[in-house]
Amino acid sequence: MHELSITQSIVSTVVERMRDAPIKRVKVEIGKLSGIVPDAVHFCFEMATAGTTLEGAKLEIVEPSGKGRCRDCGTEFETSDPLPLCSACDSADIELLGGQELRIREVEVA
Amino acid sequence: MCATCGCSDPAGVRVIDPAAEAHGHGHGHGHSHDDGHSHDHAGHDHGHEHGHSHLPAADPKIVQLEQDILAKNDGLAQRNRDWLAGQGILALNLMSSPGSGKTTLLERTVRDLAGELPISVLEGDQETLLDADRIGSTGARVVQINTGAGCHLDAEMVENGLRTLDPAEKSVVFVENVGNLVCPALFDIGESGRVVIMSVTEGADKPLKYPHMFRTADLMLVNKVDLLPYVDFDVARCIDYARRANPNVEVLEISATKGDGMDAWYSWLRERLAAVAQLDEVR
Numbered sequence: 001m002h003e004l005s006i007t008q009s010i011v012s013t014v015v016e017r018m019r020d021a022p023i024k025r026v027k028v029e030i031g032k033l034s035g036i037v038p039d040a041v042h043f044c045f046e047m048a049t050a051g052t053t054l055e056g057a058k059l060e061i062v063e064p065s066g067k068g069r070c071r072d073c074g075t076e077f078e079t080s081d082p083l084p085l086c087s088a089c090d091s092a093d094i095e096l097l098g099g100q101e102l103r104i105r106e107v108e109v110a
Numbered sequence: 111m112c113a114t115c116g117c118s119d120p121a122g123v124r125v126i127d128p129a130a131e132a133h134g135h136g137h138g139h140g141h142s143h144d145d146g147h148s149h150d151h152a153g154h155d156h157g158h159e160h161g162h163s164h165l166p167a168a169d170p171k172i173v174q175l176e177q178d179i180l181a182k183n184d185g186l187a188q189r190n191r192d193w194l195a196g197q198g199i200l201a202l203n204l205m206s207s208p209g210s211g212k213t214t215l216l217e218r219t220v221r222d223l224a225g226e227l228p229i230s231v232l233e234g235d236q237e238t239l240l241d242a243d244r245i246g247s248t249g250a251r252v253v254q255i256n257t258g259a260g261c262h263l264d265a266e267m268v269e270n271g272l273r274t275l276d277p278a279e280k281s282v283v284f285v286e287n288v289g290n291l292v293c294p295a296l297f298d299i300g301e302s303g304r305v306v307i308m309s310v311t312e313g314a315d316k317p318l319k320y321p322h323m324f325r326t327a328d329l330m331l332v333n334k335v336d337l338l339p340y341v342d343f344d345v346a347r348c349i350d351y352a353r354r355a356n357p358n359v360e361v362l363e364i365s366a367t368k369g370d371g372m373d374a375w376y377s378w379l380r381e382r383l384a385a386v387a388q389l390d391e392v393r
Contacts, residue, residue, distance in 0.1 A: 104178075
């Protein structure tokens with residue numbers, strides 16, 4: 001449900017940074033553990049860009065995978081589980097090192 | 111999903127001061143903020159310079175922005191946080207699903223602590239003044255934020271709400287977020303702490319189903335424990351699940367209607383307020 005806010009933030013940030021340059025492509029990073037559903041962002045993008053300099057732009061979403069580090073045994077591992085268990089010792093005390101990204105990487109000007 | 115619910119349409123957000131509405135002569139509006147609660151909007155400059163996109167030399171068409179999507183909200187949240195800290199105010203973001211007993215908890219808390227802790231409330235709901243009226247009837251100062259179609263409070267709404275609420279120094283501000291275990295988790299509003307409320311009429315596995323919400327909580331209140339004899343709810347399992355999402359989360363079991371466990375909650379509030387006030391003095 002919050003994907004529309006997120007999509008609107010992407011659009012307003014790009015407009016703020018790029019002023020009135022017409023935008024052809026936007027590349028964003030949405031981590032697999034961010035809680036944001038990329039399909040829903042795609043779905044909202046057309047609506048959120050209507051009447052802006054991003055209208056008609058292509059949205060490119062990169063999805064960095066989740067990474068955790070066990071606070072008990074120190075093992076680092078990849079995961080797609082928002083509540084991961086350590087792959088080595090099964091501990092639930094995990095520090096998330098990646099996968100929570102919500103970032104605008106770059107834009108391409110038309 | 112959003113296209114259907116139209117969530118977060120900023121045009122639909124309304125900040126309502128019930129006191130001012132009732133008397134019709136604008137109490138609560140247009141105070142001067144000589145207390146340092148300035149709300150300038152530097153950084154929101156939407157100027158229109160033409161033809162200067164400042165493109166890097168490498169590929170003139172591609173511009174690296176490298177900016178967090180939530181940067182604007184986070185910046186506004188930090189401004190709220192700084193202001194609140196400067197005033198020695200403890201601001202708690204209360205989050206839960208609808209019907210877990212947030213408003214009942216606040217009504218009782220305000221009544222029980224009247225005369226001891228100055229408390230005011232920002233009420234977030236999609237529509238109506240119903241909750242603000244309930245809180246207002248306890249005598250506490252309250253401002254309602256109606257988010258319209260929006261499913262969560264963001265930092266800007268809270269900034270506007272705080273401006274109208276005008277809370278006292280060294281007081282407690284409860285921000286009752288929109289009843290929703292998904293969206294509010296992502297939006298920093300500048301709070302000093304996050305409290306998630308679960309009730310025993312819900313599933314004990316909610317912390318596993320909504321990990322983002324529980325991961326960022328400082329305190330989980332398990333409410334309606336007076337109903338435990340009548341429902342199939344395993345408190346220990348629920349706490350276990352919450353600690354999987356967040357090993358450091360504190361947990362208190364309460365009944366906001368019957369009063370069980372409320373003293374522990376009040377002690378928690380006093381400790382947190384004292385910590386905030388102490389920080390303020392160190393500054």
